[in-house]
Amino acid sequence: MKRMNGNFKRFTAYVIVLMMMLSIMAIPLDSYGLDNGKMMVAIKTFNGKYLCAENGGGSTLTANRDKIGEWETFQLIDLGKGYVALKGCNGDYVSVSNDGKDVYVDRDEINKKETFRLVRLNNNKIALKAYNDRYLCAEDGGGDKVVADREKVGSWETFELIEIEDDQVDFQKCKLTATPEDRSISFTWTKPSSTKNIVGYNLYRGTASGRQSNTPVTDFPIEGTSYTDKNVESGTTYYYVVKVVYKDKTIGPASNEVKVVLKSRITLSAKTGEDGVRLSWNKQNDTSNIIGYNLYRGTASGKQSSTPVTDFPIEEMSYIDKNIENNTTYYYILKAVYRDKTLGPASNEVAVKSGSMKKNIILEVGSKYMFVDGQRKEIDPGKGTTMTIKNGRTFLPIRSVIEAMGGEVEWNASDKRVDIYLKNNKIYLWIGSKTARVNGVSRESDVAPYISDSGRTMLPLRFIVENLGCEADWDGITKRVTIKMNK
Structure with a gap:
């Protein structure tokens, strides 16, 4: 029984040694770190020649070159435990023949014949021991072929590794x-x-x-x-x-x-208009996944709000931004919105200064129409009432004009009073009275509102317009009044 145990122990030891030898002879590909433990080198012989993989690889290894080029450059791969492989510039490995009389650069994989033990000598020199326990030798110290059949390290078996920087390995x-x-x-x-x-x-x-x-x-x-x-x-x-x-x-x-x-292919442009800032952009080549565009605004370059100016993506290729202040410089960018709710990169940034944004209302004596920013509308819809002159002042039903300016008009029948509201302004006028109240303060007009023969409430235009903070220009030749107001 003791003899059997001893034999078993010896057998186990032999197996372990054999496995270690096999691991050295045939290194698994995944064991040497792949992208790690390698460097580019030239190998210099005793007499100053360089080892060369003829034709870059696929042929023999010689030691007859005076300069370092592609064929003289090798990738030194650290296989661990002092073993290395040498790879030529075309991807072939240095390999030793069975008898050691020839050294080739023609193998696709690393096996035992492509494995060398790196022996470090004095003065930063090295020797390379092949699988057959023979050393790599540059015949005559360089200038001839390379063999791997020497038992000892001498001058011809001594080499110098010259590391080549990565940027030299083009x-x-x-x-x-x-x-x-x-x-x-x-x-x-x-x-x-x-x-x-x-x-x-x-x-x-x-x-x-x-x-x-x-x-x-x-x-x-x-x-x-x-x-x-x-x-x-x-x-x-x-x-x-x-x-x-x-x-x-x-x-x-x-x-x-x-x-x-990431670079946007959208080109954004902007210009100031009377109705706001007009923005437009080009259509992209592939819009199949785009559901719209988000427009972002800020008052400093690169400082746009993270919230777009609209609640939903803009489906068109243009937009008029009306929610702005007068005489203010704005900075805009645009991003495409995709079906998966992701956003594209920002477009170019555009800067634009808003104008006074004045709305124009034009009225003409004797006409039942007015023009609001160029669009014709009736002064007194369905009634045919026209703007008239009385006692040198222009009178008209004021509701449509005030509503076109963005305000409201109310009629208080019990007091025969007209209430006008526009932004923060309030004007109260009484039929037959020259006294009005503007924002809580009594003011006198040189004419009083009246009821026309057709039953329409006629109010003095200039007095109302000027007390609302707007301008009223009279053109005596055309008998036109132009109302200019800031939006």
């Missing part, structure tokens, strides 16, 4: 461009110089320069060279980079960074 980079839309950002990018073993691209997003998330915007690599990111918010500035994803799941260097913010 051949593995993509050039990224971005186009902002209303609710999305469209991206395109170029392919690296070699596309061998590329399975796709990862796009990374962040809200600060150089601070992109480690998680790409898609769950799987993007197979093409374009993408539209719809998971973005209006008014936020984003920073993107794109990286190549290789067949072995390693990641290439970051592209250039692009800064982008």
Whole structure:
């Protein structure tokens, strides 16, 4: 029984050792961190030559180059526990032949023949020990082929790693461009110089320069060279980079960074009119999901209220804002409203100064019509009463004029009194009396209201208009009175 226990323990130990050896010989792809633990290097020989993956990869490894270019640049991938792999610029890995007499750059995946132990020497030098326990050697110290059949480290087996900055590795980079839309950002990018073993691209997003998330915007690599990111918010500035994803799941260097913010395709314009601020905007190409537009107003640039000027989205492509103060500068922006109740990005900001916004009412002696901002209306609807002159003063039934100005008129039959209300003004006039009360104060008119032969109440126009804070201009040639009032 004791012998069986001892055999079992030895067997277990052998299994553990074997598993450790297998883990070194065939590293699982997901065990070395993918985008971490790698750097771009050139490998310099004893006599100053550089290792070269002929044709960028797919051929032999030589040690005969005087300068660093694409073929002389390798991705050094840290596999952990002192093991590394070397990847050429076209995506192929450095691999050692069975007899160690040849070293190629022609493998798609990392297995034991593509695995090297990194041995650190003095003076920042290194040696690379292959799977066969032999060292990588630059014949004659450089200038010839590379083999992996040396048992000891000498001058020819000594190398120097020269780290290459990310911005120097243009051949593995993509050039990224971005186009902002209303609710999305469209991206395109170029392919690296070699596309061998590329399975796709990862796009990374962040809200600060150089601070992109480690998680790409898609769950799987993007197979093409374009993408539209719809998971973005209006008014936020984003920073993107794109990286190549290789067949072995390693990641290439970051592209250039692009800064982008959602941009509205709406162009807003504004101008002052007599009836308010007139705003208009262009129609977008795709309006299928737009249910209207929200207009925002403020009295300082960039300080628009978060509440739109209308309770519901504006369905037309224009709007007249009448709820404003005279001689005030307003700043407007516009946002599209979509079916899902989300808002598009803000349009351009427009600034406009409101005018006096005067409403004009024109009356003519002997005419039963008046013109309110150019629209013809009857002075005394259905009665045919005209404006007349009596004792040098113009008289007319005043109700339609006051209502056109936005006020109200009431008749108190018991006192034969006419009450006029407009904004904060109150005027009381009595038939046959030259004394009126304006805002609680008695005032004298040089004429008194009267009842016409047709039974219409005739009131002095100028006295009423001027005591309401409006202007009344008389044109003796045309016998017209123009009433100008601030809205």
